[in-house]
Amino acid sequence: MATIIPIETPSLGDRSYLVHDGATAFVVDPQRDIDRVLDLAQREGVSITHVFETHLHNDYVTGGLALARKVGAGYYVNGADRVEYERTPIADGDVVRVSDRLSVRAIATPGHTFTHLSYAVYEGDEALGVFTGGSLLFGATGRPDLLGPEHTEELAGRQYDSAHRLAEELPDSAEVLPTHGFGSFCSAGSTTENATTSTIGAEKRSNPAFSQARDQWVRETLDGLDDYPAYYVHMGPANAAGPGAPDLTPPARADREAIARSIDAGHWVVDLRNRTAFASGFVGGTLNMGIDGQFSTYVGWLMPWGTPLTLLGESPDQVAEAQRELVRIGIDQLAGAATGKPSEWSDAPLKTFERATFADLAHVRHHRAVSVLDVRRASEYDDEHVAGAVNVPIHELLDRLEEVPDGEVWVHCASGYRAAIAASVLAGQGGKAVLIDDDFGEKAARAGLPMDSTG
Template identity: 50%
Template sequence: MVQVDVIATEELGDRSYLAHDGQVAIVVDPQRDIDRVEQLLKRLNVRCELVLETHIHNDYVSGGFQLATLTGARYAVSAHDDVEFDRWPVRDGDELQAGSMTVRVVATPGHTDHHLSYVISDDDGPPVVFSGGSLLYGSVGRTDLVDPARTEELAHAQYHSARRIADLLPDDAGVFPTHGFGSFCSAGSTGQGPQGTVADERKGNDALTEPDENRFVEKLVAGLTAYPAYYAHMGARNRGGPAPIDLTPPQHADPEQLRRRIEAGEWVVDLRDRTAYAADHLTGTIGIGLSAQFATWLGWLIPWGTPLTLIGHDAEQVADAQRQLVRIGIDRPDAHALGEPADLAPPARRGSYPVVSFTDLAHRDQADGTVLDVRRDDEWATAHIPGAVHVPLHDLLERLEDVPHDLLWVHCAAGYRASIAAGLLHRAGRDVRCVDDEFAHAEKLGLTVAGQAAP
């Protein structure tokens, strides 16, 4: 039986996989920090013979090219993808061998034009399919990343690709998608379980349960939400053969260097917890707390190519941030600093703003400032606070002039996005209150009205 180990990248909502027969390994869609793969290969005492890429990824920089170079493995990439490196070009219907495992290449266009899925089998047990951004748990990969004008065309292709996978395989075949665990590459709701089967998908996947193809396409397209701006840079990096990463500490910045970088308009990002940042931070910095969402939001908001300095309370925090950032192509921060705000700047160059709850918001005088909702459009459409100004966080820097110049009560769904928005607005000289609270609390308090949810 083919053994499958999962290498989860929860920060981006993706999974890479290592399939093996006890001696030989096949790695599917590896993330760029391939040291995790190397450690697993060593622990399992297997050698990597084949690296498979399901598609040219939009949401992260691949580690496939470097892993194949390092291990001497064959690197299988669609023959139809225009890339700038040597690879093993594969096409629909090809069969590859790695140890006792046979790999069948299956064309599954939709998420991208040349997307491939890989069915791996041996002489013992059911096959498994690595479906990339095609058949996900409960849904499929989004179809608007290649060209928004072709979204519906590719959604039709995605419908047929998902059904092709199901038709090719028995019910007990394991399904192992790359996307669908919080990734913006997925469309619609997806399951979060450790693994699933074709039988599971036959029961619960929209692409397999909806008999009307046009209705499926209509529903998929209507449910697509905004995706991170850094996606625009990922395809070119992956087609070029990404270089090795360097996770050694960047240059150290002393307090004077921090001051100069801030005054030059560079991005100096404070990694500390959002409440700690609100209570005391260097004026002109941006607070993006290190969390599973950190790289997504920094990559989405930062003007691409802007010099970046990280401030952490210790070296481990900065190292964790670096690892997240290399996955989306921010290879090396320009500098870093360690310590608390009091260690890095005098009181005159530090700032703060209040953190409040929806209860505080409910008790405020209605004339006391403006409520700013920084959630996505679909969240706003479902329910919102009457009279609030709505500017999604990912649009905030381009729409600052749409934000009133009075006291701002900034909220999102749980506090993280509100904290980033409050920091950006405070940096721009605005008077802010960060609502660090669950939106469900606002609903319980009767502050919201229902809107029109997306179909």
């Protein structure tokens, strides 16, 4: 039996795949850091002979070209895609014989992009599964708006049709193997919570694309589209140009003076520690984007593209992990890095801010007036929010600082990660921020806080 192994990238909400028959392997949608794929193939004792791309990705820089060149594999990219490198063009209906046992059939599934392909994998005559990229996801589909508003409605309709084509051409037993949908902003709508596997039959029973009429589904999909990270605009061009393998050489050491100069120049100096450690003592002017969350997504979303970036971490391993995350979205050059304790990074006194819970907020509101800043996306705020809270989504905060109330500001998101970024921004501006490091969905209403909605 063929072996299908997902390669997870949780910080981007994506999966790549390695598939083999015990000797010969192919890869679908590899991330930029191809050493993970090469190490997996070595552990499995297989040779990679084919690399397939479902589409020109919008949320990460591909490792497909670099991987194919490294191992001498065929690199299969839709022949209709305009790219600046040599590839093996593939089109709807083409069948690629990977080995005596495995073959791959390309299926046109436009919707996420116009040239999107899915790949059905067969062992003999049996369809084992289909690699759906940004087409059919677990309980949802890929979003149709990444190519511009002028194409969104047409692509939404095509996405619906593509899902139905897959359901018609493949057996219910075939596995659905998407690239997106595990927290990726490339998803349209909510994917099935905590799902790790699915099949065509399961999707036909549970995915709204199969339970709603086309017009209704398109309308609800368009109505549900939300903001996506600003860095996405740079990914398509990078993937069309043909990215090489990343250089993961450790960045130059940044000493106290270099860190101070970077902060004074308005460059980005990012503290990778978790929010608990950061709140207890940090260098003024640094931003907290912990490596324990969707680090690369929020760096790419908030940081002006091309801004010099310095990383501060507890250990070289923490910096190396962050560097790996960054090359996945095309941030290859770092100004420097420092490790250790914040007292080693600056001569100035360290700053702190208070951490609290929603119960603390409910208590303090009985005694004094404080402002509440909700940095979740507008759609989250509209569904339910603390009455009187000001909503400035985290990805808009740097451009809307004048809307943040004066005085003591209690800042929250859904769980604390985005709020910690916001608290570090406000502290850097000289404000008094209190981080609500708590679960909004479970704790806010239970704490007795008055709630409201605008949806």
